[in-house]
Amino acid sequence: MRVAVASSDGIMVNQHLGKATRFLIYETPGKLLETRTARPPSPGQDLAQEDHLARQLEVVADCAAVIAMRIGPGAREELLERGIVPVEAPGPIEAAVRSVLSRASG
Numbered sequence: 522m523r524v525a526v527a528s529s530d531g532i533m534v535n536q537h538l539g540k541a542t543r544f545l546i547y548e549t550p551g552k553l554l555e556t557r558t559a560r561p562p563s564p565g566q567d568l569a570q571e572d573h574l575a576r577q578l579e580v581v582a583d584c585a586a587v588i589a590m591r592i593g594p595g596a597r598e599e600l601l602e603r604g605i606v607p608v609e610a611p612g613p614i615e616a617a618v619r620s621v622l623s624r625a626s627g
Contacts, residue, residue: 523548524621525557525581526614527589534610534617538589538596539573544580550619557581574599581605585625588617 525544527536531553536542542561546554559580560573578599581587586606600607610617 522586522622522625523554523584524618525584525587526618527587528614532614534588534612534614535590537591537593538587538607539577539593541577541589544587545614546584547614547618550615550622578603578605586621588614588621 524547526534526547527538527541527543528534528545529536529542531545540561541559543559544557546557548554557580560576574596577596582603582605584605586608587600588608588610590609590611592600592607592609597607606621608617608621610620
């Protein structure tokens with residue numbers, strides 16, 4: 522199970538899904554598989570704009586869950602429609618990934 526984490530520093534879940542510049546992809550806590558670059562919105566661009574949201578979700582399309590500091594209602598709905606679990610969990614990445622993976626296996 523792959524989990525995408527919106528983080529600017531690789532330590533904390535500290536980015537809003539719509540504003541994320543990169544996603545860290547994990548399969549197990551502490552084991553980073555890859556880093557994927559995302560395109561944040563242009564200055565003044567609405568985060569809910571369909572093309573921006575579609576671009577962000579394409580980056581995490583193969584993941585079972587996305588962890589971000591904040592996930593807006595439109596993005597949450599889109600993730601759920603795609604079968605991706607949205608998780609708001611600001612704080613340390615390792616704890617957030619561990620929590621999501623333990624819920625999925627338990």
